Amino acid sequence: MLDKTRSTAADAVVNxxxxxxxxxxxxxxxSLPGALPQGQNSPQKCNYGLYAEQLSGSPFTAPRGTNExxxxxxxxxxxxxxxxxxxxxxxxxxxxxxxDDHSLPLGQLRWNPIPAPADELNFLAGIRTMTAAGDVxxxxxxxxxxxxxxxDMVDDYFFNADGELLVVPQLGAICVFTEMGIIDVExxxxxxxxxxxxxxxxxxxEGPEWRGYIxxxxxxxxxxxxxxxxxxxxxxxxxxxxxxxxxxxxxxIPCRLHVKWCGKFYATGIGHSPLDVVAWHxxxxxxxxxxxxxAPVGAILFDHPDPSIFTVLxxxxxxxxxxxxxxxxxxxxxxxxxxxxxxPWYHRNIMSEFxxxxxxxYDAKAEGFVPGGMSLHNMMLPHGPDSMGFETASSVxxxxxxxxxxxxxxxxxxxxxxxTRYAAELETLQDNYxxxxxxxxxxxDGTPGIK
Numbered sequence: 001m002l003d004k005t006r007s008t009a010a011d012a013v014v015n016x017x018x019x020x021x022x023x024x025x026x027x028x029x030x031s032l033p034g035a036l037p038q039g040q041n042s043p044q045k046c047n048y049g050l051y052a053e054q055l056s057g058s059p060f061t062a063p064r065g066t067n068e069x070x071x072x073x074x075x076x077x078x079x080x081x082x083x084x085x086x087x088x089x090x091x092x093x094x095x096x097x098x099x100d101d102h103s104l105p106l107g108q109l110r111w112n113p114i115p116a117p118a119d120e121l122n123f124l125a126g127i128r129t130m131t132a133a134g135d136v137x138x139x140x141x142x143x144x145x146x147x148x149x150x151x152d153m154v155d156d157y158f159f160n161a162d163g164e165l166l167v168v169p170q171l172g173a174i175c176v177f178t179e180m181g182i183i184d185v186e187x188x189x190x191x192x193x194x195x196x197x198x199x200x201x202x203x204x205x206e207g208p209e210w211r212g213y214i215x216x217x218x219x220x221x222x223x224x225x226x227x228x229x230x231x232x233x234x235x236x237x238x239x240x241x242x243x244x245x246x247x248x249x250x251x252x253i254p255c256r257l258h259v260k261w262c263g264k265f266y267a268t269g270i271g272h273s274p275l276d277v278v279a280w281h282x283x284x285x286x287x288x289x290x291x292x293x294x295a296p297v298g299a300i301l302f303d304h305p306d307p308s309i310f311t312v313l314x315x316x317x318x319x320x321x322x323x324x325x326x327x328x329x330x331x332x333x334x335x336x337x338x339x340x341x342x343x344p345w346y347h348r349n350i351m352s353e354f355x356x357x358x359x360x361x362y363d364a365k366a367e368g369f370v371p372g373g374m375s376l377h378n379m380m381l382p383h384g385p386d387s388m389g390f391e392t393a394s395s396v397x398x399x400x401x402x403x404x405x406x407x408x409x410x411x412x413x414x415x416x417x418x419x420t421r422y423a424a425e426l427e428t429l430q431d432n433y434x435x436x437x438x439x440x441x442x443x444x445d446g447t448p449g450i451k
Contacts, residue, residue: 017181017182017183017184017244017245017247018181018244018245019183019242019243019244019245019288020242020243020244020245021239021240021241021242021243022238022239022241022243023224023236023238023241023287024223024224024238024283025243025283026281026282026283027243027280027281027282027283027285028279028280028281029181029245029246029279029280029281030073030246030278030279030280031245031246031247031248031278031279032048032278032279034047034048035047035048035050035073035246035278035279036073036279036280036281037052037073041054041071042071046073048278050073050074050075050278050279051073051074051075051076051077052071052072052073053071053072053074053077053078054069054070054071054072055069055070055071055072055179055196055197055282055284056068056069056284057069057070057194057195057196057221057284058284068221068282068283068284069282069283069284070180070280070281070282070283070284070285071280071281071282072179072180072277072279072280073277073278073279073280074179074248074276074277074278075248075250075272075276075278076272076276078274080270081198081257081270081274082257082268082270083268083269083270084268085259085266085267085268086266086267086268087264087265087266087267088258088265088266088267089265090124090125090127090260090265092127092128092129092422093127093128093129093145093260093265094129094132094143094263094420094422095129095132095136095143095162095260095262095263096132096133096134096135096136096141096142096143096218096415096418097132097134097135097418098129098131098132098143098418098419098420099418100418100419100420100421100422100424101421102419102420102421102424102425103424104419104424104425104429106378106381107381107434108375108376108377108381108382108383108433108434109375109376109419109423109429109430109433110368110369110373110374110375110376110429110430110433111130111373111374111375111423111426111428111429111430112370112372112373112428112430113146113148113211113370113371113372113373113428114128114146114148114211114372114426114428115148115427115428116148116150116208116209117148117149117150117209120150120151121148121149121150121151122149122151122152122153122156122201123147123149123153123174123200123201123210124153124156124158124201124258125149126147126148126149126150127145127146127147127214128145128146128147128148128422128423129143129144129145129420129422129423130144130145130146130354130374130376130419130420130422130423131143131144131354131376131417131418131419131420131423132144132417132418132420133352133413133415133416133417133418134218134219134324134413134415135218136162136163136218136262136263137262137263139163139218139219140218140219140317140324140415141218141219141324141325141413141415142163142215142216142217142218142219142315142324142325142411142413142415143215143216143218144213144214144215144216144354144374144411144417145213145214145215145216146211146212146213146214146356146374147210147211147212147213147214148209148210148211149201149203149209149210149211150203150208150209150210151203152200152201152202152203153200153201153202154200154202155253155254155255155256155273156200156255156256156258157198157199157200157255157256157257157258157273157274157275158198158199158200158257158258158259158260159196159197159198159199159257159258159259159260160193160195160196160216160259160260161195161196161259161260161261161262162195162216162218162260162261162262162263163195163216163217163218163219164192164193164194164195164216164217164221164222165192165193165214165215165216165217166190166191166192166214166215166216166217166222166313166327167185167190167191167192167193167212167213167214168190168212168213168214168215168356168358168409169185169186169187169189169190169210169211169212170187170211170212170213170356170357170358170359170371170372171187171207171209171210171211171212171371171372172187172203172204172205172207172209172210172211172212173185173186173187173203173204173205173210174186174201174202174203174204174210174212175201175202175203175204176191176193176199176200176201176286177199177200177201177202177247177249177275178193178197178198178199178244178275178286179197179198179199179274179275179277180197180243180244180246180277180280180285180286181243181244181245181246181247181286182244182247183242183244183286183287183288184204184288185288186204187212187358187359188290188291188292188358188359188407189288189289189290189291190288190289190291190312190327191286191287191288191289192222192286192287192288192289192313193286194221194284194285194286195221197286198257198274198275199275199286200275211372213356213374213409213411215325215327215411217315217324217325218324219315219316219317219324219325220315220316220317220324221315222313222314222315222325222327223313223314223315223316224236224238224313224314225308225311225313225314225326230297230309233295234295234296234297235294235295235296235297235309235311235312236289236293236294236295236312236313237293237295240289240290240293241287241288241289242287242288242289243285243286243287244285244286244287246277246278246279246280248275248276248277248278249273249275249276250273250276251272251273252271252272253271253272254269254270254271255269255270255271255272255273255274256268256269256270257269257270257274289312291312291329291331291358291407292331294310294312294329294331296309296310296331296333297309298333298334298335298337299336299337299340300336300337301337301338302337302338302339302340303337303340304337304340304342307328307330307344307410308326308328310328310329310330310331311326311327311328312327312328312329313326313327314326314327317414319414322414323351323412323413323414324413324414324415325411325412325413326351326410326411326412326413327409327410327411328409328410328412329407329408329409329410330362330363330406330407330408330409330410331406331407332402332403332404332405332406332407333402333403334400334401334402334403335400335401335402335403336400337398338398339398340398341393341394342363342393342398343363343364343385343389343390343393344363344364344384344385345384346382346383346384346385347382347383347384348380348381348382348383349377349379349380350379350380350414351379351412351413351414352376352377352378352379352412352413352414352415352416352417353375353376353377353378353383353410353411353412354374354375354376354410354411354412354417355374355375355376355377355408355409355410355411356372356373356374356375356408356409356410357369357370357371357372357373357407357408358371358407358408358409359371359405359406359407360404360405360406360407360408361406362406362408363389363403363406364384364385364386364389365385365386365389365436366386366388366389366392367386367388367436368386368430368433368436373428375433376417376419378416378417379416386436386437386439387436387437387438387439387440388436388439390440391439
């Protein structure tokens with residue numbers, strides 16, 4: 001378990017992480033007074049003997065609205081946080097294009113939670129890729145992972161050069177210690193770790209295992225969706241995103257840095273912690289968001305809008321209105337539409353949908369979709385409510401009702417999601433998933449006047 005009292009970062013921050021509100025803001029923060037230079041980025045000599053360096057999340061010439069960089073003031077420059085790299089192996093973490101050989105044919109798929117680890121696994125070793133889409137080499141597409149672990153990353157650190165990581169805990173709170181500060185994340189919260197940022201993950205609280213989901217976004221970074229006619233408010237509001245205040249780890253013992261680069265893994269040994277940023281300023285930073293602060297909108301008379309109204313974050317592609325990845329949630333909300341089939345309708349879609357359930361029950365599935373489980377409905381494959389859900393929604397008295405104690409999400413991409421061999425052969429794959437629609441029998445009667 002994480003013992004925060006043993007950290008060498010500023011104690012007040014480590015034992016009670018501090019956050020700065022806002023999405024995409026230009027922040028400044030220091031964990032020692034005077035560590036952050038004022039009036040310039042790169043003084044001849046930094047206070048406390050720190051080194052100044054820039055971490056860029058975009059090309060230098062990107063337009064102001066998408067230009068991202070932060071200045072870090074650290075104990076050692078990051079060139080000292082790597083040595084000679086050697087190959088490393090994480091066989092269950094795959095990248096697109098995924099060409100795994102398996103015998104599972106195309107179809108709508110659903111899984112129960114992945115099994116608990118029999119051996120000791122940390123967060124990095126506990127990542128299991130379910131699907132991958134696009135091409136990591138051209139920085140398009142994404143991968144959908146599940147994770148389960150039972151041990152801390154103590155002297156192991158990691159950064160992902162291939163994409164940003166959107167972490168969605170389902171069971172057990174975690175502490176994500178990044179170069180920029182500390183983020184505590186519990187189920188019903190998410191956190192985003194930018195591409196190239198070093199971090200480690202530890203457990204918080206008690207439990208036999210910690211599990212959740214990860215979207216690895218290879219493409220343009222996640223941002224807030226345009227609200228269009230909705231206007232200036234609702235959905236995910238910028239003030240509810242929290243970026244950590246500076247915190248550092250001054251540790252002089254052998255450590256290991258692991259890297260994912262172009263779908264391959266490497267490791268190097270160093271003699272200290274790389275989480276040594278004492279102060280920083282800029283707009284390239286990690287953040288967390290509480291899904292319970294999402295303000296949903298919906299129909300207040302009849303029918304219901306497309307599920308895009310539940311988009312929390314979107315990663316745009318080169319085609320306007322077509323996302324590289326959307327992160328969509330289905331939160332608690334009131335259902336009030338009159339003479340309307342209220343659950344999601346049956347549909348086929350050019351987008352490919354990987355779905356997970358954090359807790360509760362998803363309104364389109366009466367049974368079989370359990371917390372910690374997953375489903376995959378690839379592009380143009382039909383899906384929708386199961387037969388029990390359809391019959392209930394078709395005959396229920398349409399009084400206002402609150403859909404409560406639920407939280408499902410979706411990683412949706414314009415690219416087909418290729419199944420990994422691990423996912424295809426996973427023992428929790430539900431062989432009988434398609435049977436959930438067996439009860440949808442013919443009801444058609446062509447007699448004039450029959451409704």
